[in-house]
Amino acid sequence: MTVEQKLKALYELQTMLSEIDKIKTLRGELPLEVQDLEDEIEGLSTRINRYGDEIKELNSGIAAKKGDIETAQASIDRYKGQLDEVRNNREYDTLSKEIEFQTLEIELLNKRIAEAKRAIEEKQNEQAKSAQLLEERKADLEVKKNELDEIITETKAEEEKLREQAKDIEVTIEPRLLAAFKRIRKNSRNGLGIVYVQRDACGGCFNKIPPQRQLDIRMRKKIIVCEYCGRIMIDPELAGVHIEKPVKEEKPKRRLRRKSEEED
Secondary structure, rough: OHHHHHHHHHHHHHHHHHHHHHHHHHHHOOOHHHHHHHHHHHHHHHHHHHHHHHHHHHHHHHHHHHHHHHHHHHHHHHHHHHHHOOOOOOOOOHHHHHHHHHHHHHHHHHHHHHHHHHHHHHHHHHHHHHHHHOOOOOOHHHHHHHHHHHHHHHHHHHHHHHHHHHHHOOOOOOOHHHHHHHHHHHOOOOOOOEEEEOOOOOOOOOOOOOHHHHHHHHOOOOOEEEEEOOOOEOOOOHHHHOOOOOOOOOOOOOOOOOHHHHHO
């Protein structure tokens, strides 16, 4: 391929890719919003499940403590029954201390049960709030997905057609030049890797181009890049762009006064 053919192929490729970029812009932030909502829903589901596990663990602890209370109460009843059969003060004091210890143990267990019940209530409230928020986020996700699906449906055929056309053009461009073009596109904010000269300036960064460089661009003998932004440059005619030249206003001719009028 000649340099002229390469430049023309690159500009055609740029046109296809710019149209694809427009389609992506039309979708806007919807794909990111959908992803964020999906991540939030997953996080809320994990949190709700964690609350459920913690509540189960607390309930198991309460059941165990209630069993301990029953055991302690049975010990108290047994010790009280033995008080009637003591034969000396030493045995009486020992049984009394055991009764007192078991009574304190029951009070402590009841205290722990009360704390566990308060913790369960708090976690149930948080679980309910998270469940409500989860339903809201699911509804939001449904709306966003419908919007995105509608846009994708409208633009899918056009995008696929443009991508096929872009692939057909890419195979005609030498790999080294294609890689350089894609690198320039990636680094540019507007996705333009090749631009035409506009009003004696680069169509990408709008810095002025020296006349000799403009002449080199019009000659189409070599690939020329902008010394400021690095974009490949092409002359408007080869790009198929018609640029109207500004019409210069003619200055009105000054009328010479007659010599006789000057003398007067």
